Amino acid sequence: MEVDGTLQKNGGNVATCFCIPDGRVIHAVGGPVSAERLRDEALWAVTVYKQIREYAPDDLDLQMQLVEEAHLAALRATPDAYYRACRRHLVSARPNYHRVRQIYAGQSESSSSESRYGRQRYSVLLRARYEAAKSFEGDQAHQLFASQPLPPFLWARGQIFSDLSGQKLKLNRELVYDAAERVRRARDERKPIVLVLYHGSGHNKERYDSHTERLMNWTFARSQASEPLQGCEIVTLPSRQLAAFTQLTELPEYEIRTDILPCVSILGPDGQRIETLNGEIEPAYLARRLWPLVSECALEQSAQLVERGELLEALRALQRVADAPVFDALHDRITDRIAAVTFQLAEDSAAGGRTDDALRLFRRVQSGTRDADLRRQAGEQIALLEWAASEDAP
Numbered sequence: 332m333e334v335d336g337t338l339q340k341n342g343g344n345v346a347t348c349f350c351i352p353d354g355r356v357i358h359a360v361g362g363p364v365s366a367e368r369l370r371d372e373a374l375w376a377v378t379v380y381k382q383i384r385e386y387a388p389d390d391l392d393l394q395m396q397l398v399e400e401a402h403l404a405a406l407r408a409t410p411d412a413y414y415r416a417c418r419r420h421l422v423s424a425r426p427n428y429h430r431v432r433q434i435y436a437g438q439s440e441s442s443s444s445e446s447r448y449g450r451q452r453y454s455v456l457l458r459a460r461y462e463a464a465k466s467f468e469g470d471q472a473h474q475l476f477a478s479q480p481l482p483p484f485l486w487a488r489g490q491i492f493s494d495l496s497g498q499k500l501k502l503n504r505e506l507v508y509d510a511a512e513r514v515r516r517a518r519d520e521r522k523p524i525v526l527v528l529y530h531g532s533g534h535n536k537e538r539y540d541s542h543t544e545r546l547m548n549w550t551f552a553r554s555q556a557s558e559p560l561q562g563c564e565i566v567t568l569p570s571r572q573l574a575a576f577t578q579l580t581e582l583p584e585y586e587i588r589t590d591i592l593p594c595v596s597i598l599g600p601d602g603q604r605i606e607t608l609n610g611e612i613e614p615a616y617l618a619r620r621l622w623p624l625v626s627e628c629a630l631e632q633s634a635q636l637v638e639r640g641e642l643l644e645a646l647r648a649l650q651r652v653a654d655a656p657v658f659d660a661l662h663d664r665i666t667d668r669i670a671a672v673t674f675q676l677a678e679d680s681a682a683g684g685r686t687d688d689a690l691r692l693f694r695r696v697q698s699g700t701r702d703a704d705l706r707r708q709a710g711e712q713i714a715l716l717e718w719a720a721s722e723d724a725p
């Protein structure tokens with residue numbers, strides 16, 4: 332990248348692929364490199380692409396041959412020397428671009444009658460070609476694409492990233508992106524976060540393992556725990572994706588014990604860790620840990636909603652925790668806030684000419700609030716509305 336006339340370097344665990352319009356990779360460079368190096372590799376790829384456009388615009392086999400020869404030239408190897416190396420690794424590993432194309436496509440023209448051994452032999456062919464290319468000193472990208480010229484990007488991306496960057500390619504990022512979106516939503520809505528980290532099972536270790544299945548389907552599903560959990564944002568994630576998750580969400584890095592998973596971390600709306608629970612968790616114990624935080628967050632939510640004029644939604648948020656088993660001081664704060672929001676709703680109803688609704692709400696405040704001043708105001712409003720109603724009566 333050029334900034335103010337100066338080439339700035341790129342960085343990160345990346346692999347940069349240079350592709351032709353149909354999505355086939357002509358060249359790549361792996362890992363963090365200088366801007367000059369990235370520019371030089373891009374110019375090399377453009378030069379080779381111009382050659383195949385000129386000499387083989389519609390012939391894919393010839394395009395593959397030209398790209399192979401270009402990468403071999405970068406390795407200071409001739410095609411004859413490369414093919415001799417191929418024969419040393421496997422007699423059948425001679426250049427056969429049509430067959431390599433069949434491998435890219437995942438099948439051969441005779442796939443219906445092809446034996447399992449025959450299908451394996453094709454991957455052996457590519458391995459032999461790759462080993463032959465690696466016998467020539469030079470950049471690993473040239474070795475890779477000399478052996479596999481013009482592979483489709485989707486077919487080759489995993490090997491490109493792992494071989495050139497030394498990193499395992501994680502193709503499915505849906506879980507970590509979904510987890511990050513849930514954290515963003517919790518921040519916006521001022522909800523607690525329940526972060527579940529697990530080992531995982533299956534090929535990609537993304538499905539719940541048996542212990543996590545029990546946690547989600549038994550502990551979390553029991554009514555004792557499910558009620559406070561309704562006021563939380565539940566985020567589940569394989570533990571190995573924790574680093575990517577904290578980067579995406581700008582959360583602090585969490586230290587966890589990987590020998591005791593799954594673990595349940597209770598976080599505040601801004602991601603601050605309040606408590607981490609490991610091992611077998613009883614629903615009743617989880618509920619006791621969650622209710623105070625859920626209630627505090629409901630008070631925050633209601634304040635935000637009132638500021639936005641969403642009084643009915645604020646009242647609903649408070650009513651969800653009105654009977655929560657929390658200590659008396661917190662319960663009193665919730666009760667007082669419910670009365671205050673109800674009084675505002677009553678005032679809006681009165682201003683809108685909805686006298687019956689206003690009277691009902693003011694009477695609810697008068698009979699339910701602990702605040703003597705608010706009770707007096709509610710009584711005054713009731714008397715005023717009743718007098719106005721009597722004056723309007725025929």
